[in-house]
Amino acid sequence: MQAIFDSISTQLDLSQGEVRRLFHGRGHCFPGYEQLIIDLLPPLVIIRLFEEHPVELLEQLDQFFQQLDDAVKPDALVVQHRYRREDSVELRWNNGTVDPEQLLQVRELGLKYNVRPLKNQNSGLFLDMREGRRWVRQNSQGKNILNLFAYTCAFSVAAIAGGASRVVNLDMSRGALSTGRDNHRINQLPTDQVKFLGHDLFRSWGRLKREGPYDLVIVDPPSFQRGSFVASDDYRKVLRRLPELTMAGGQVLLCLNSPALGSDFLLQLVDDCCPELRYCERITHPADFPDRDPEQALKVLLFQKTG
Numbered sequence: 001m002q003a004i005f006d007s008i009s010t011q012l013d014l015s016q017g018e019v020r021r022l023f024h025g026r027g028h029c030f031p032g033y034e035q036l037i038i039d040l041l042p043p044l045v046i047i048r049l050f051e052e053h054p055v056e057l058l059e060q061l062d063q064f065f066q067q068l069d070d071a072v073k074p075d076a077l078v079v080q081h082r083y084r085r086e087d088s089v090e091l092r093w094n095n096g097t098v099d100p101e102q103l104l105q106v107r108e109l110g111l112k113y114n115v116r117p118l119k120n121q122n123s124g125l126f127l128d129m130r131e132g133r134r135w136v137r138q139n140s141q142g143k144n145i146l147n148l149f150a151y152t153c154a155f156s157v158a159a160i161a162g163g164a165s166r167v168v169n170l171d172m173s174r175g176a177l178s179t180g181r182d183n184h185r186i187n188q189l190p191t192d193q194v195k196f197l198g199h200d201l202f203r204s205w206g207r208l209k210r211e212g213p214y215d216l217v218i219v220d221p222p223s224f225q226r227g228s229f230v231a232s233d234d235y236r237k238v239l240r241r242l243p244e245l246t247m248a249g250g251q252v253l254l255c256l257n258s259p260a261l262g263s264d265f266l267l268q269l270v271d272d273c274c275p276e277l278r279y280c281e282r283i284t285h286p287a288d289f290p291d292r293d294p295e296q297a298l299k300v301l302l303f304q305k306t307g
Helices: 002-015 055-066 127-138 154-161 174-186 205-211 231-239 263-273
Strands: 020-024 036-041 044-049 076-081 089-094 104-108 111-115 144-148 166-170 194-197 214-219 246-256 277-282 299-305
Touching (some): 002 020, 002 036, 104 127, 111 174, 127 299, 263 299
Parallel strands (some): 144 166, 144 214
Antiparallel strands (some): 020 036, 036 044
């Protein structure tokens, strides 16, 4: 347990009131706790269990958070039993007015995002993509950007905050794009040069080409979403289209979050499907997501179009 407490304390010190992974068992760096993660979504802390754990584990975590200094102590502690179909949410305590079931506004790198903390799969912000969003914000000045699989448009928020001249967001989920619009508004970011296209990517190449060419294309698809996108089969279809969307000298950010598919999978696909792209670097992985095998963690690879 001490390893868990040490991780929580370290990450709380680094959080500065922003969202952060406090404990990441899924990276297999803490033997025996692979099915445990703990997230800070101020003022909430959410413990997520992917299999049954001893009652003593939750009791000790409960006591640990209760004894924190008021400056870092959360208002509420919630447990999400992800292995259960019913009664999956357990509110351990709530000392504030926050409702874990409702929309919550959180901060990351100084920007605000709306999230639904207890939504099972996609709460609205993928915390392990923080360094990717940081890179985009730092490298967007004056650029025309295409954000594919935009979800709630966090990349777009980062890009506009970083001075992008224009962003085109595309996602099949109009609900997610609506949250994306709200994410721009709550940051008081202009949206007159931001587009939100609720379309099927594979039927929208012509529209996207007319909006381009782009200085930066971001590709952040689900690794496996039946009926929408399966990385092992569909990523190549996207890569074949990138050369006609990206201007000469433009950049491409390819993302992949599949434990079964490593960087070599993407690098080989790029060689096969669009050799015009030259590999530049892998974006740093967040320190609060330690992983015994980096190739099983999130991969964010930067490329540049030659010619």
